[in-house]
Every structure is written in structure tokens, then in C-alpha cells.
Amino acid sequence: MTIDTPINTQQTDGAEEWQAANTARSALYRWFADIFARELTPTTLEYWQDQRIYDSIHNAFVSLDLEPYSIRVKTALANLEKLPKKEQALELAADFAQVFLLSGDDSAPPYASYYLSEDKHLYGEPTVQMRKFLASQQLSLNTEFREPDDHISVYFRVMSLWIDSSIEQQLDMTSSAQEQIDFLDEALLTWLPQFNARCQKIRVISDLYPALTALAEQFVLADREGLATVTE
Template sequence: MLTAEQIACAYAWLAQLFSRELDSSQLAQLQSTDMVGWFAILEQEPSLSAATYELKAKIDALVNRPDARLELAADFCSLFLMSDKQSALPYASVYPSSGQDNTQIACLLFEAGMETSDVFNEPSDHLSIFLELLSHLHFSLNEPNIDHEKVRQLRQQTLSILLSWLPKFSHNCLRYDEFGFYGALSQLLLVLVQLDEQNQ
């Protein structure tokens, strides 16, 4: 069973990977031996093991991909920044099933005492904002004098909104990501969010 802190770290890590193209240091980090321990932690959770294994396989395959960083940047761009049909746009408002505009996530951020950063120049319904919020909520569970019921309610609301569109997003990632790194990453994210909802 993952701890609240480990789940918080997983959300923060995934938020970073979905927020922008990987730079050279992030790619090197993904391929480093430091990641072995992190993936071992994720694989301890039975529901995450298959998705983690698949992601590791895609990371291993990057070694044989010429200009891996540039190719991953192109994958990121075509999946998440294009508006054609063959993409997986990372915004809740794009998916009719979510019934979302930006006000609901903005309210949740306010309730949690968070603000969107000026550095991250994206609408507040971007996937990474949801993941940062969930990371924050999990970390806050370890703080003294925290209103656990309020945190639980905010988590529940955030997960509910996210799960109204994340399966479709993940499906599109798998469908349109030919190499499969972001497809595998989205699958790991989906099973993590589903696990988190079950453990409420």
C-alpha cells in the first residue's frame, strides 16, 4: 500500500511530465539508475505494476530511438498542443463528459489555498493543475492541525472531476502516440487516480 506521501510524490512527478516537453536533464533522470528505486515503489502496488512495467519498457526503448529528446518533444507537441482530431488535449473543458469550465477547478484550488503559477502559462483546467492539487492534498494529510474532512472532500471532488474525462484522455494518448511513451504514462496516471479514488 502506497503512503500518502508516496502518492503525493507520484502526482507531482506526473504533473511535471505532462506539463511541458522533457528537457535533456529530465530525460537523463528518467533513464538513470535513480529511477529504479522509484519504479520499485510503484510496482509494490499490485494495480500499478503492469502500467509501471509498460512505462519502463518505453523508457528502455528510448535508447534505440535516434534524437530521443527531440522525438519526444515532437510527440508531446502533436498530442497535447495541436487541436486536430488526432490529439489528446490535456484540458477538462475539451471533454463534454466532464461538464467543466474553469470555475470549478479554480474554486477547488482556492479552497485548498493554492494558486496557479504565472510561470505555468496554461488554463486552470490543465491536467497538471489537477495533479498538483492532488499532490498538495496528499502532502497536507501529514501536516498537524489539518482539517482531514475538508481535505477528504476536496480530494473526492477533484478525483470525481478528473475521472469524468481522464479515461478518454488516456485512450487518446494510447491511440495517437505512435512511440507510446505518453500512452504508457497516461495509463499509469489513470490507474493511480482510480486507485486513489478507491482508497478514499
């Protein structure tokens, strides 16, 4: 994935700029959705480690004043290269399991229900709400993605699809921005900070997943701030 367009919506002053920013926003939400959906394959990791590839993504985060968070990701990728090539993806797979797949007390479950339900059980009210939202928007999950509907990847994917739809239908940017703000406020930012905080406390071999989680939270906050300027 390469991103050549600055995505700071605060800089947009017309429909053409808004559309260009949306294209980049959609790509980054989709990128984050893929990151949390599954562990990185050796091929994907090698692709990321091509400095030219991540530099394109890094530049997008720089445009949002998120350079320190993106540099942390770049540093984690560089540190991985200190390991033997055949071990890098294996170590990341172990980290993915440690951070996202173990029991709640030992990991950071990537499900809204864990953070918003008193009993921390999965398939809680957030799962029901997301399922209803997907149905209302005529969206469906990939049948190969066998996770509850309130998995963090679903929220990022919904944002990407929603942005794509606003581009295709050329929806009014003010109302579209407000709807996306409401979704972020009510569905994602109610628990994303807690999720990130747990990720930072887990002992892992590589800093890559904690760095990516911190970057994801800051991206959503920056995107929400940019959307707010569109509605003013």
C-alpha cells in the same frame, strides 16, 4: 525523485502509516503533474534512464499492483535508447506536441473542458470551477505556467498540495480521505478515462507518453480505491 515508502493506503492501520503513505502519494501526484506540464528536457530524460532512479518509482507502482503499466513505461524508456542520444529528447518533444498540443481532432487535449463541454471548447465550466476551487483553497498557479486552470497538471498538482497540507496540519484521515475521493470523482475521473483513451489512439514515435497516460489513469483509480478503505 525516489520513493522508499509503499503507498498502498489499504495497508495503513494508523496515523503513522497514513502519514508515510501520504508522503509517497504526494510525490507521485507531483511527478505526474510535471510530466504533463511540459516536455521532458534532455537532462530529465537522462535522469529517468538511470535504471536506479526509475526503479524506485517503479517499486511504488508495484505496491499498488500497477506493475504491468509501469513496465510499459520502463520498456518505452529502454526503446528510446535505440535512437542516437541527441535525437531522443527531440523525438519526445515531437511526440509531446503530437499528443497534447495539436488541434483536438488530431491529439488528446489535456483540458477537462474539452471532454466535459458539448462544444469541446476550452475555458469552459471546468475551468471556472477549478479557478474557484483554487481560490477557495488559497492556491495559485505558477505564473510561468500559461495554461487554462483545467489543465490535467493542475489537478495532479492540487492533489499533491492537498496531501502535503493534510500532513502538515495532521488532519483527520477519514474526513481528509473522503474529501480527496470527492475531488477525484467529481473533478478528475469524470474525464481522465476519455483523455487516456484518446492518447492510446495517437500515432507517435515513442510509446512513452501513451504509457505514462495509461499509468496515470490506473494510479488515480488505485489511489481512489485505497482512499475508500480509509473511510470504511
